[in-house]
Amino acid sequence: MKNKISTLNIGNKLGDVSLGIPIIVFMFILNWFFDITPYQRFEGMPLMLAPYICSIGVILALISRKLSDNRLWKEGIIFNIILIIAPFLYWYLGTLIFGV
Numbered sequence: 001m002k003n004k005i006s007t008l009n010i011g012n013k014l015g016d017v018s019l020g021i022p023i024i025v026f027m028f029i030l031n032w033f034f035d036i037t038p039y040q041r042f043e044g045m046p047l048m049l050a051p052y053i054c055s056i057g058v059i060l061a062l063i064s065r066k067l068s069d070n071r072l073w074k075e076g077i078i079f080n081i082i083l084i085i086a087p088f089l090y091w092y093l094g095t096l097i098f099g100v
Contacts (some may be wrong), residue, residue: 007067014064015072021057022079025050029086047087054080 028046031037061076 011064011066011068012070012072014060014067015070015076018057018061018076019072019079021060022076022083025053025083026079029083048088049086050087054083058084085091085100 012069014082029050032040032042032046033045057080059078061073061080064070065073093098
């Protein structure tokens with residue numbers, strides 16, 4: 001009984017982490033895009049690293065699904081996949097629209 005509760009807690013924590021990863025990456029992208037803070041040391045790095053970091057979030061969400069069936073893994077996968085696709089859309093649409 002204690003093992004099952006521990007497994008469910010680990011699954012919930014992994015779901016939280018998989019949902020927190022795209023939120024933090026999205027905040028870095030918004031900071032880069034809108035210059036919210038004057039400190040822009042990383043320039044375009046948040047956009048470049050988003051697919052790699054969010055793929056880790058997808059893996060954590062899938063592990064969370066195996067350990068405990070909750071809503072967090074679904075939301076984590078959805079937000080992570082959106083952030084995996086978003087930089088490529090930004091690059092391709094920018095090239096098609098602006099021709100740069």
